[in-house]
Amino acid sequence: MKISLTVNGEACEVDVSNNTLLVDILRTHLGLTGTHVGCDTSQCGACTVHVDGRAIKACTVIAPQADGMNVTTIEGIGTPDDLHPMQEAFRECHALQCGFCTPGMIMQAIDLVENNDNLDNRSIREGLEGNLCRCTGYHNIVRAIQSVADGG
Amino acid sequence: MYQFNYHKPESVGEARSLFQDADDPMYLSGGMTLIPTMKQRLAAPTDLIDLSGIPEMTGIDVSGGKVTIGAFTPHNLVADSAQVRGTLPVLAEVAGLIGDNQVRNRGTIGGSVANSDPAADYPAAVVGLGADVVTESRTISGDDFFKDLFETELKPGEIITKIEFPVPTRAAYRKFPNPASRYAVVGVLIADFDGTIRVGVTGAGPCAFRASGIEEVLNDNLDPAALDGVEVPDAGFNSDLHASAEYRAHLVKVMAKRALEDLLNG
Structure with missing residues (x-):
């Protein structure tokens, strides 16, 4: 089936089978490999992208559902020369070890900060329930998100 | 995930008749359980009827x-x-x-x-x-x-x-x-x-x-x-x-x- 969707502000059309996952459309068909596949069972959050500004897991959306969606991936939030404030904070706080979970962490962190006031250590950790860091490097991730939530 | 036919009805009535006409259908709502279940091939409906297109729901x-x-x-x-x-x-x-x-x-x-x-x-x-x-x-x-x-x-x-x-x-x-x-x-x-x-x-x-x-x-x-x-x-x-x-x-x-x-x- 042909589906049309907007990815990082650009209109895209792909011809895929019904059972293709959104994450595979992004990675395989559109070449946006910043969105990762970790567990492929909707637990780890490495595939987190934004749909209409809210974080979702791209491994748990099938192609026909993605038709007409407005998707933002990690590639769409900043550039190497002009990082998104959350990317800048992750760099500043060294909020990554192997980096595999980082794109999903950043996408979820942006949703968290945009949709919650008065974030503290506990609420940030609870907000990361759907994202796993297999290096267990949560401490600096929480620090990075806290710094953005605090406005700097 | 096995192949399936996909439908997106615009009313509850249309969804019901699609269900009636299909071989082994399932309704798809948010898909947070159904899609992982289909990925594991624990569910294999012939037809998915997506309820996302019914505004009053x-x-x-x-x-x-x-x-x-x-x-x-x-x-x-x-x-x-x-x-x-x-x-x-x-x-x-x-x-x-x-x-x-x-x-x-x-x-x-x-x-x-x-x-x-x-x-x-x-x-x-x-x-x-x-x-x-x-x-x-x-x-x-x-x-x-x-x-x-x-x-x-x-x-x-x-x-x-x-x-x-x-x-x-x-x-x-x-x-x-x-x-x-x-x-x-x-x-x-x-x-x-x-x-x-x-x-x-x-x-x-x-x-x-x-x-x-x-x-x-x-x-x-x-x-x-x-x-x-x-x-x-x-x-x-x-x-x-x-x-x-x-x-x-x-x-x-x-x-x-x-x-x-x-x-x-x-």
């Missing part, structure tokens, strides 16, 4: 002493709704405790309730608050809705369109979440309707149920200490690698006590 209405949630309404819309928080805060709290943020942005109340997962949160609210589950053809009392593990009163092809929650004087929900999945190992919702107590339990048994023994005790004496002497029988309770039936029975009492403390202090 999404939305929140607070009127006539009731809070009505459209079946396709995602959990975060309920959790963040100022109307729900103002009128029936316990429902917003239950919604906000489901899964994780990404799941709450996609998963829907109708999907959760129709699935009757033994560890889902919403069923505790449906039972504990005595909600009405409304389908295209009838209204099913929350007391009669959940039948067994993944089994409900719904007939094949029947679609939940909305769920109507009565507003209690006060209510509270406490759950003991599985630390990995956030599913309820046990969750207890206690509601006080002008002195009449209802207690809904999820996670403990094959499906959500009313804890009538606890209700009886609390109707006589609305005091957490009154629960000390209550026996929660574990017959038929779930027993798995997360918790034994005996431990779940213990948790029912502990969560009920904590929920009651919240209710009294709320």
Whole structure:
């Protein structure tokens, strides 16, 4: 089936089978490999992208559902020369070890900060329930998100 | 995931007739359980009927002493709704405790309730608050809705369109979440309707149920200490690698006590 969707502000059309996952459309068909596949069972959050500004897991959306969606991936939030404030904070706080979970962490962190006031250590950790860091490097991730939530 | 035919009806009636004409169809709501299940090939419907294109199935209405949630309404819309928080805060709290943020942005109340997962949160609210589950053809009392593990009163092809929650004087929900999945190992919702107590339990048994023994005790004496002497029988309770039936029975009492403390202090 042909589906049309907007990815990082650009209109895209792909011809895929019904059972293709959104994450595979992004990675395989559109070449946006910043969105990762970790567990492929909707637990780890490495595939987190934004749909209409809210974080979702791209491994748990099938192609026909993605038709007409407005998707933002990690590639769409900043550039190497002009990082998104959350990317800048992750760099500043060294909020990554192997980096595999980082794109999903950043996408979820942006949703968290945009949709919650008065974030503290506990609420940030609870907000990361759907994202796993297999290096267990949560401490600096929480620090990075806290710094953005605090406005700097 | 096996191949399937995909349909996106624009009305409940169209969805029903698509269901009738298909070989082995399933309705798709948020897909937070169904899609992972299909990926594991534990479900292989010939036809998926996507309910996302039916506008009247999404939305929140607070009127006539009731809070009505459209079946396709995602959990975060309920959790963040100022109307729900103002009128029936316990429902917003239950919604906000489901899964994780990404799941709450996609998963829907109708999907959760129709699935009757033994560890889902919403069923505790449906039972504990005595909600009405409304389908295209009838209204099913929350007391009669959940039948067994993944089994409900719904007939094949029947679609939940909305769920109507009565507003209690006060209510509270406490759950003991599985630390990995956030599913309820046990969750207890206690509601006080002008002195009449209802207690809904999820996670403990094959499906959500009313804890009538606890209700009886609390109707006589609305005091957490009154629960000390209550026996929660574990017959038929779930027993798995997360918790034994005996431990779940213990948790029912502990969560009920904590929920009651919240209710009294709320």
